[in-house]
Amino acid sequence: MKEVYFDNAATTKILPTIADEMYKALLDCYGNPSGIYKLGQQAKKIIDGARTEVALLLNASPEEIVFTGGGSEGDTMVLIGAARAQAKKGRHIITTAVEHHAVLHACEALEKEGFRVTYLPVDEFGMVGAQAVEAAIAEDTILISVMYANNEIGTIMPVKEIGEIARKHGVLFHTDAVQAVGHVPIDVKEENIDLLTLTAHKFHGPKGTGAVYIRKGIRLANLIYGGGQEKGRRAGTENTTGILGLGLASAHARQHMQENSERIRKLRDKLISGIEEKISEVRLNGHREQRLPNNANFSIDYIEGEGLLLLLDMAGIAASSGSACTSGSLDPSHVLLAIGLPHETAHGSLRLTLSEFTTEDDIDYLLEKLPPIVARLRSMSPLYSEKYN
Numbered sequence: 001m002k003e004v005y006f007d008n009a010a011t012t013k014i015l016p017t018i019a020d021e022m023y024k025a026l027l028d029c030y031g032n033p034s035g036i037y038k039l040g041q042q043a044k045k046i047i048d049g050a051r052t053e054v055a056l057l058l059n060a061s062p063e064e065i066v067f068t069g070g071g072s073e074g075d076t077m078v079l080i081g082a083a084r085a086q087a088k089k090g091r092h093i094i095t096t097a098v099e100h101h102a103v104l105h106a107c108e109a110l111e112k113e114g115f116r117v118t119y120l121p122v123d124e125f126g127m128v129g130a131q132a133v134e135a136a137i138a139e140d141t142i143l144i145s146v147m148y149a150n151n152e153i154g155t156i157m158p159v160k161e162i163g164e165i166a167r168k169h170g171v172l173f174h175t176d177a178v179q180a181v182g183h184v185p186i187d188v189k190e191e192n193i194d195l196l197t198l199t200a201h202k203f204h205g206p207k208g209t210g211a212v213y214i215r216k217g218i219r220l221a222n223l224i225y226g227g228g229q230e231k232g233r234r235a236g237t238e239n240t241t242g243i244l245g246l247g248l249a250s251a252h253a254r255q256h257m258q259e260n261s262e263r264i265r266k267l268r269d270k271l272i273s274g275i276e277e278k279i280s281e282v283r284l285n286g287h288r289e290q291r292l293p294n295n296a297n298f299s300i301d302y303i304e305g306e307g308l309l310l311l312l313d314m315a316g317i318a319a320s321s322g323s324a325c326t327s328g329s330l331d332p333s334h335v336l337l338a339i340g341l342p343h344e345t346a347h348g349s350l351r352l353t354l355s356e357f358t359t360e361d362d363i364d365y366l367l368e369k370l371p372p373i374v375a376r377l378r379s380m381s382p383l384y385s386e387k388y389n
């Protein structure tokens with residue numbers, strides 16, 4: 001049976017060339033990068049090279065890149081680290097209602113430590129305005145954290161404008177750019193970004209390795225105690241293999257982002273118009289233009305997301321409804337509720353996310369399989385029968 005993968009916002013397939021390089025390094029470059037002998041220095045060289053690649057992708061300096069164990073660790077490290085480091089200056093943090101749980105739950109933990117958090121609402125497209133951010137700034141605001149692009153609905157936030165406002169008010173600005181890095185061009189200098197989180201597995205690198213960009217001069221309180229790795233900012237023997245994979249994924253993204261995103265955007269637009277033509281009572285969630293090139297998210301009326309995913313899976317199609325972290329629970333996605341969808345509609349959402357491995361064939365296959373599956377589910381819906389019979 002055909003297998004098509006439409007869940008690239010949850011994770012991507014690693015590039016085979018990256019996996020090959022990592023395998024070789026795993027076997028051969030096992031030295032501790034802190035060792036002064038050749039084997040250690042060889043590992044250190046791999047890490048330095050990867051640091052340069054990540055920096056180039058963001059227009060940062062290599063010293064501003066700290067490797068982490070992924071996006072959740074990066075978000076936690078920045079939120080908790082920046083808050084604790086500035087607690088004497090103030091105790092107010094601004095974020096949005098549509099952040100990833102790594103940010104939201106870190107904020108909740110900070111509230112228990114006595115910090116005050118403003119969760120800004122978003123408009124029907126999932127967007128927060130720079131003026132709303134500015135209006136929320138108080139005397140004691142120490143950190144603004146607004147995601148670069150939303151992982152569920154793909155909406156791209158006005159990061160540059162928010163950064164400008166943060167800078168003007170002397171408040172640190174963090175962006176969770178996990179969904180954006182490797183997919184859209186990012187320039188931390190041009191966009192006034194102080195702190196940024198990324199993770200390798202969302203752009204064809206390995207899982208469990210990420211990085212944070214920390215603008216020169218910014219100090220974060222430490223979360224992990226141990227040795228002096230990463231200039232004392234993140235202790236622990238480096239994950240040389242994972243870091244190599246992140247560096248290679250960054251280099252690949254820098255070299256191929258433009259051609260890939262153009263091709264992916266065209267496929268995605270074909271997918272959107274195909275679904276809008278073939279299925280009635282669907283609505284595209286998120287912003288039509290200000291969105292990631294690989295994201296499509298729909299609400300399909302009279303459909304229950306879990307059932308839809310099961311039938312799609314039986315047809316060999318991997319997709320998601322809401323975010324991966326919340327499926328398995330019955331709570332509808334906090335993002336879909338934040339853009340104003342009623343509970344029933346939020347339950348019937350379908351997220352389809354593409355990658356450079358997605359083919360036109362995959363799109364055609366989905367457009368062939370999805371409409372009859374929706375029709376079948378609707379035929380079992382009492383609400384739908386009530387309305388149309």
Ligand SMILES: *Cc1c(COP(=O)(O)O)cnc(C)c1O
Pocket residue numbers: 009010069070071072073075100102147149150151176177178179199200201202208210
């Ligand atoms: C996936 C994701 C994360 C978490 O990254 P992990 O590497 O899986 O820990 C954080 N933020 C956003 C927006 C994400 O999409």
